[in-house]
Amino acid sequence: MRFKRYTAGVAIAAMLASVAPAQLATAQTAPETPVAGQLDPSAEQTPQRRPTAADFDLAEGLVVLVNDVPITSYELRQRMLLLIAMTQVQPTAESLPAIQRQALNNLIDEKLQRQELARFQVNIPDEEVDAEIAMIAQSVGITPEAYLGYLAETGVQPETVREQIRVETGWQALVRGRYGPRARVGRNQVDQTIQRISASASRPQYLVGEIFIDAARVGGQQAAMNGANQLVEQIIQGAPFMAVARQFSAAPSAASGGDAGWLIQGEVPQGLQTALDNMEPGQLSRPIPVEGGVYILYLRDKRDGSSTSMVNLRQVMIEADAGASDEAVAAATARLNAIRSDLTCDNILERSRQEPDLLGADLGESDINDLAPQFQQVARSAEVRSISAPVRTPLGVHLLAVCDRRAGGPAAPNYDEVESRLRGQQLSMLARRYIRDLREDAHIDFKG
Incomplete structure (x- = not known):
């Protein structure tokens, strides 16, 4: 997750610069409000405070055995x-239990991952690790030596990194190699997603960052609530939201710093919707x-949101003006019904050129609201790449x-963007299932 390490590098670079602390304004709200505080967006990209020196003791020795592979107190620290x-x-004192729990969970996952890498003979050479470290350092304008040197100052040994x-x-x-071919997204799935976005385009929309604390991983619902309260307090005090999300969140969006993207009103659970409806941009x-x-x-x-929905239409028609007889209209309808099952977006115009009684046209992309009333219902509700039933107009x-159909406006996602996001979600889901299955099959023996 290169982006994960990139932001960590930004934090370290800013700390090395010893700039003044970021300014955060805590919202003065009643206890029942869902809002905890207002964040300074600049703190996200340029964290500006050095962590307090970590002063905690761990009993020396063995902490956990993961399939007989030890995790020691040194590794945990x-x-x-x-x-x-x-x-x-x-x-x-309040945040250390959550930090320790998360660090231990990360180590257990890492031991299991390391065992899988050995099983499939996946080896990452030193040169590739060096290149990754250099990339992190270069992205924030410092040298690899400065990056590792800062970590050493905080007590982190270079070999740990x-x-x-x-x-x-x-x-x-390994995940890409084993599951990449399975993370396929069909055209229908992309089309349906775009159709859903288009149909919901007029509703309020929220650009959301999320952190999800999984109760099963932290010792129960009360432990999850306690840990979440500590994280909220830390973020309000200046910990960058994205960095915290990458390390503590169990949501699929953790890999991208908790970025859940644009969410549409009514498509999230009620408790989350209520909070979003009562929040303003910049609030946690x-x-x-x-x-x-x-x-x-x-x-x-x-x-x-926007009421604009764009649709790409092609058509074939048989002329029958407003004065045409019922028999003529019925004959035209029967003729079109007879060929309807053979038509697709790809062949409809070619078919119209082959038969003299058919008139074909590529109507291009239009705002649905600008279409003839008889066309609007089809344009809004028909499945993408489908052929409608015969539609009567005065012509x-x-x-x-x-x-094709999509939400209008500059923020509307295109086909490639939706396909890429869906594929990433599938691959992330498969990776989470992979590590979950490894945990369930593993012998994890906690000591002490």
């Missing part, structure tokens, strides 16, 4: 220090309990091919 450096979550990158890079390669929610865990939402932006009888 190193991972906690790395987590603190990456997220800027301050190591207080290198091994995390090695396993992470290898795991991504209080923890929102749901079945199985707790959400934290960051409303980055919102918009009223004749028509068959309409709905070849």
